[in-house]
Amino acid sequence: MTVPVVISGAGLWKPEHIITNAELVTAYNGYAEKFNTDHRTEIEAGETAALERSSEGFIEKASGIKQRYAYVKDGILDVERMRPRIPHRSEEELSHQAEIALNSARTAMDAAGKTGADIDMVIVSCAYTERSYPAIAIEVQHALEIDGFGFDMLVACSAATFALQRAVDAIAAGSARCVLVINPELTSPQVNYTDRDGHFIFGDVSTAVVLEAAETCTAAHSYEVLGSKARTLYSNNIRSNFGYLAYAEDTDPFGAENLFHQQGRKVFKEVCPMAAEHLQSQVAEVGLAVPDIKRWWLHQANINMNLLISRRLLGRDASAEEAPIVLDEFANTASAGSIIAFCLHHEDLVPGDCGVICSFGAGYSIGSLVLRKREARATG
Numbered sequence: 001m002t003v004p005v006v007i008s009g010a011g012l013w014k015p016e017h018i019i020t021n022a023e024l025v026t027a028y029n030g031y032a033e034k035f036n037t038d039h040r041t042e043i044e045a046g047e048t049a050a051l052e053r054s055s056e057g058f059i060e061k062a063s064g065i066k067q068r069y070a071y072v073k074d075g076i077l078d079v080e081r082m083r084p085r086i087p088h089r090s091e092e093e094l095s096h097q098a099e100i101a102l103n104s105a106r107t108a109m110d111a112a113g114k115t116g117a118d119i120d121m122v123i124v125s126c127a128y129t130e131r132s133y134p135a136i137a138i139e140v141q142h143a144l145e146i147d148g149f150g151f152d153m154l155v156a157c158s159a160a161t162f163a164l165q166r167a168v169d170a171i172a173a174g175s176a177r178c179v180l181v182i183n184p185e186l187t188s189p190q191v192n193y194t195d196r197d198g199h200f201i202f203g204d205v206s207t208a209v210v211l212e213a214a215e216t217c218t219a220a221h222s223y224e225v226l227g228s229k230a231r232t233l234y235s236n237n238i239r240s241n242f243g244y245l246a247y248a249e250d251t252d253p254f255g256a257e258n259l260f261h262q263q264g265r266k267v268f269k270e271v272c273p274m275a276a277e278h279l280q281s282q283v284a285e286v287g288l289a290v291p292d293i294k295r296w297w298l299h300q301a302n303i304n305m306n307l308l309i310s311r312r313l314l315g316r317d318a319s320a321e322e323a324p325i326v327l328d329e330f331a332n333t334a335s336a337g338s339i340i341a342f343c344l345h346h347e348d349l350v351p352g353d354c355g356v357i358c359s360f361g362a363g364y365s366i367g368s369l370v371l372r373k374r375e376a377r378a379t380g
């Protein structure tokens with residue numbers, strides 16, 4: 001990097017509501033039983049397929065997920081509703097996503113020792129934004145009294161890493177001094193809780209990261225970005241079709257085909273080798289080898305994916321310390337997963353230790369950053 005850029009703060013906010021696998025399975029099975037009773041005639045005539053039961057055992061074994069956080073729990077477990085009941089906010093109120101974005105942003109700014117006056121660029125990057133405009137990032141910028149500019153970007157599961165790359169490039173190019181990247185992942189409104197294949201996958205959370213030029217950094221824990229790499233390859237295997245054309249297309253904006261759906265098996269088989277190859281080449285491009293990497297902050301979609309990818313990289317199983325897992329507690333939180341892992345598992349690294357943040361998912365998209373921990377600068 002011409003101008004060394006560092007990550008100087010990270011913040012995590014999680015909702016107060018937890019939904020366990022047991023609660024989710026009870027609700028789904030109640031829904032399925034009701035559906036089968038209500039459609040008995042069509043099912044008996046072979047016109048409609050009966051819904052099969054979901055199981056806690058399957059969910060934990062197939063995904064590693066034990067629970068997830070929900071921004072609003074009310075409604076999700078109600079068999080008559082099967083989606084959160086989020087109170088509508090007027091245009092004069094802080095939006096839901098800006099609120100959770102601010103919660104994580106303030107923690108990241110405290111860690112970096114920054115106020116709004118130090119920051120000049122805000123990126124809100126996640127799988128969905130609750131509206132098209134004004135950008136959530138500009139609402140956040142306003143709330144934090146930041147003089148500069150902000151924009152939203154959507155890259156599904158790679159939204160965080162792709163935004164970090166944008167931030168690094170902006171600082172290196174001189175178009176920003178200090179950037180706040182926020183991932184307010186409010187996934188629950190797009191989950192089809194009536195779909196047995198996917199009702200257990202996602203959780204809500206918000207993460208944030210502060211980046212700046214190395215020369216202005218005063219944080220206790222900071223990481224030089226040695227390199228970043230983004231790659232996309234078109235795939236139809238993970239889709240969320242909800243969009244603004246529904247009004248003109250006369251389609252049901254809330255139909256199952258418009259909510260999150262995927263070919264999970266295909267995704268698993270196709271993305272794991274791509275991610276392992278991507279990581280190997282990225283590490284080599286910054287002049288390191290896989291054994292030089294002390295920590296892998298991997299995307300958190302499925303524990304079996306992470307085990308497979310780290311096995312391919314290391315030629316053996318990674319320890320919990322080398323490749324921490326957070327999806328048992330948080331589930332898949334779209335782009336925030338690898339940043340949660342970073343937030344919870346970075347302070348024990350010592351200066352000189354290297355680590356990699358990596359995401360992979362819909363698009364397909366893969367993003368990664370190689371980091372090296374710096375000496376803390378003496379203050380006062």
Ligand code: CO8
Pocket residue numbers: 053054055058059062063127156157187188190191196197198202238260262263264265267268301302305332334360361362363
């Ligand atoms: N309970 C009991 N049995 C079940 C259930 C259930 N809930 N669901 C499926 N089964 C059954 C199936 O019917 C199947 O039965 P049979 O063998 O008789 O046909 C059997 O269990 C096995 O099913 P699968 O083959 O589908 O199961 P897998 O072992 O493949 O596990 C997973 C399914 C967990 C989905 C797995 O394939 C996976 O994790 N794949 C990777 C997916 C992934 O990473 N996707 C990325 C998604 S996120 C992303 O990119 C961006 C999203 C942005 C945010 C969206 C927010 C809403």
